[in-house]
Amino acid sequence: MTITTNSPQETEKFGIKLSQKLTGGDILLLSGDLGAGKTALVKGIAKGLGIQNEITSPTFTLMNIYDIKDKKRKIETMVHIDTYRLLGKRQHCLPCRMARKNYKYIKEQSS
Ligand SMILES: Nc1ncnc2c1ncn2[C@@H]1O[C@H](COP(=O)(O)OP(=O)(O)OP(=O)(O)O)[C@@H](O)[C@H]1O
Numbered sequence: 001m002t003i004t005t006n007s008p009q010e011t012e013k014f015g016i017k018l019s020q021k022l023t024g025g026d027i028l029l030l031s032g033d034l035g036a037g038k039t040a041l042v043k044g045i046a047k048g049l050g051i052q053n054e055i056t057s058p059t060f061t062l063m064n065i066y067d068i069k070d071k072k073r074k075i076e077t078m079v080h081i082d083t084y085r086l087l088g089k090r091q092h093c094l095p096c097r098m099a100r101k102n103y104k105y106i107k108e109q110s111s
């Protein structure tokens with residue numbers, strides 16, 4: 001399936017929609033060049049999950065964890081991992097193994 005967005009706002013909106021499909025334990029793999037819009041998508045997903053923190057790329061932290069404070073929601077946490085520095089180097093890296101197995105895989109393309 002291909003979904004085309006023409007602005008960061010549209011990408012975010014799609015992220016909100018996508019968040020409604022998540023049930024907990026979902027792993028989404030985002031692949032795209034620097035500036036492709038991965039974080040824009042994650043911003044939308046976070047918004048849709050009720051996360052109010054500002055979302056930034058975990059480029060240097062490798063991983064950002066956001067608690068979802070709304071107890072009525074089934075999902076309690078969103079973990080945002082950047083595997084850029086792990087790919088190819090640590091073959092035991094779980095997200096890398098899943099990428100190879102083609103789990104829910106979203107490929108972003110720069111326009
Ligand atoms: N359709 C679009 N969707 C998302 N971002 C877009 C789009 N069109 C243009 N942009 C611009 O592209 C940039 C996307 O940045 P973003 O931080 O989301 O990318 P990224 O893939 O997370 O990059 P990095 O790998 O460096 O973390 C923003 O500056 C945004 O304004």
Ligand SMILES: [Mg+2]
Binds near residue numbers: 038039040056057058
């Ligand atoms: Mg990013």
